[in-house]
């Protein structure tokens with residue numbers, strides 16, 4: 068058994084948007100076993116955290132581990148192929164953990180490679196962030212980034228695609244199981260953003276089959292037509308979702324759906340006129356305008372919002388970018404307390420892992436960030452003041 072005792076830290080209580088001052092935290096075999104003003108028990112390692120802050124590791128709901136943010140993603144996949152994509156994924160999880168993001172959901176990579184990255188991390192073959200893999204993204208022949216896609220047009224093909232992902236989850240001992248579908252085009256693709264790629268019956272079928280197999284569904288939805296169909300069908304996380312009318316925000320709340328807005332990527336793309344084609348820059352500027360408006364209304368109406376970045380997309384790197392996303396969320400009007408919750412406890416709840424990660428509580432995994440200052444006062448502390456990252460109690 069190995070143990071770590073953090074002495075007299077200021078511990079972030081992300082659930083109550085509060086701080087427990089001068090508090091001891093004891094970790095045994097990677098799990099938090101005690102939190103108190105003073106813990107008398109001896110430990111293998113004692114960390115003097117007086118005057119420092121202890122935050123839970125961040126969670127990013129929308130990462131592409133196989134892309135590194137240096138070029139147009141699809142070009143990278145086509146030029147270098149799946150082996151290099153896997154190596155980039157390995158590098159991503161390492162740098163992401165080093166940067167303080169301890170859990171990430173990979174929402175699309177070539178040849179289902181994220182299942183392998185997730186397994187390698189789990190086994191300790193590589194050091195990196197915990198990966199919740201969606202595999203390659205299920206999409207129709209009229210696709211969005213087909214280089215990371217599984218093509219499925221008919222109900223029968225959808226059934227096979229979903230069950231293939233289930234098989235890979237079982238094979239690689241993935242407990243938190245998600246699939247991703249692409250329901251509309253995107254800002255960085257040549258296709259129309261336009262129509263919903265699947266009809267309502269197909270979308271409901273996807274949700275039904277995934278839920279029946281104890282899997283959850285994330286959807287890339289950028290056009291209003293697509294977003295509305297996905298909300299009606301009850302898809303668990305609406306990714307991007309820039310343009311959502313009030314009545315559908317209310318429906319999201321009723322159905323307990325989550326918005327993963329990925330604000331930073333569209334902002335960056337809209338500012339990339341020097342390095343990207345004009346149509347991408349223009350589409351992204353439009354999406355950014357819509358996002359500002361929808362994000363404000365979603366907050367006002369109490370829709371659950373979880374932090375996701377689209378890390379690895381063009382000009383949105385190097386990994387991690389979760390703390391850059393936090394700054395954009397704050398800039399668009401969310402309080403720092405809510406921003407931090409969205410990238411920790413809320414994300415853990417949406418993943419279905421709130422009993423394991425997302426906050427500093429007894430019984431949870433010791434995914435911890437030792438910080439020099441108080442992030443409730445300045446979010447830059449997560450990057451500029453990051454002293455050390457712990458995952459499952461191990462320093463990195």
Ligand SMILES: [Zn+2]
Nearest residue numbers: 129131174377
């Ligand atoms: Zn994405």
